[in-house]
Amino acid sequence: MSAKKILIVEDEQPIREMIAFLLSRAGYETIEARDSREAREQIADNRPDLALVDWMLPDISGLELTRMLKRDEDYEDLAVIMLTARAEERDKVSGLDGGADDYITKPFSPRELVARIQAVLRRAGSSSDEVVTAGVLQLDTAGHRVLASGKEIRLGPTEYRLLQFLMTHPERVYSRTQLLDRVWGANVYVEERTVDVHIRRLRKALSDAGADDYIQTVRGAGYRFSVKDV
Ligand code: CA
Secondary structure, three states, X not given: OOOOEEEEEOOOHHHHHHHHHHHHHOOXXXXXEOOXXXXXXXXXXXXXXXXXXXXXXXXXXHHHHHHHHHHOHHHOOOEEEEEEEHHHHHHHHHHHHOOXXXXXXXXXXXXXXXXXXXXXXXXXXOOOOOEEEEXXXXXXXXXXXXEEOOEEEOOOHHHXXXXXXXXXXXXXXXXXXXXXXXXXXXXXXXXXXXXXXXXXXXHHHHHOOOOHHHEEEEOOXXXXXXXXXX
């Protein structure tokens, strides 16, 4: 349920499949892209936690792709690890300049690959194992549960993801469209009022704990998570 999702961006199919095999054996969910155009579609649609980006891609370079992703605030939670060939190692500094969280030189051992991914995901924080606290609420991302004043609250999977997004992005107003993109994934064709339905369910689940007013409606704009009074 809480398996981390990793996007593998590599044009060479045997390498891509080998990495996908290693990562799924290590317990990760994997998705694949052959070039940066596919990578951006996959990122928008499937919201991976981490992207492994090969330096040499057929359309634009992995470095350029990394720069684009790191400039986009929609993808602030996405960790990026660049893959470079030995000959390109002198470029590692510019790889990190481009905003990559780490880089791995090919060829690499399976153990090294998995260890580096674990380390980056741990550092990436917000969406990996941690406890987020706001007012009476505690969201335990490792245990995938929500406590209100220490008592567990049962939430459906969508309400959980919605609350996780809101609690990790407090004090900002998100429109229904932005919430659909960030929680459901772009290009998922659901109506905007679906957001209202799930917000209503979430508030209902939080109401016994008196935390329903943490989710505030901002008229004409969207929703905001805040523990302060309106
Ligand atoms: Ca390549």
